[in-house]
Amino acid sequence: QVQLVDSGGGLVQAGGSLRLSCAASGRTFSIYAMGWFRQAPGKEREFVAELMWNGGRTSHADSVKGRFVISRENGKNTIYLQMNNLRPGDTAVYYCAASSGCSAYGCQATSLYQYWGQGTQVTVSS
Secondary structure, eight states: OEEEEEEOOEEEETTOOEEEEEEEEESGGGOOEEEEEEEOTTSOOEEEEEEETTTOOEEEOTTTTTTEEEEEOTTSSEEEEEEOSOOGGGOEEEEEEEESOOBTTBSOSGGGOOEEOOOEEEEEEO
């Protein structure tokens, strides 16, 4: 089992920044990739960013590219999501997730993730 604890959400004005954190513990050797997803009220959970555990390759959704950056602290089982130039449309509950294996197309589908954090609320006011 892998346990994930995500944090760092809050209320921010449009144009502001937040940094989310996600600490992984337990069987972290089984992690192949980690990701951030978000879910707004009445909408499906959507992919935000992914990071390959070995090698560190990352990718970001088009909607956040150039504004959000996923990263991993060197030598530690913690990932971050730096969010800049936030918009009201970014308001959602943000979840970190861990996957033990991805498809040939990457790790952007929620079904590929076995472990999830509890979620942290991000609210962007206009």
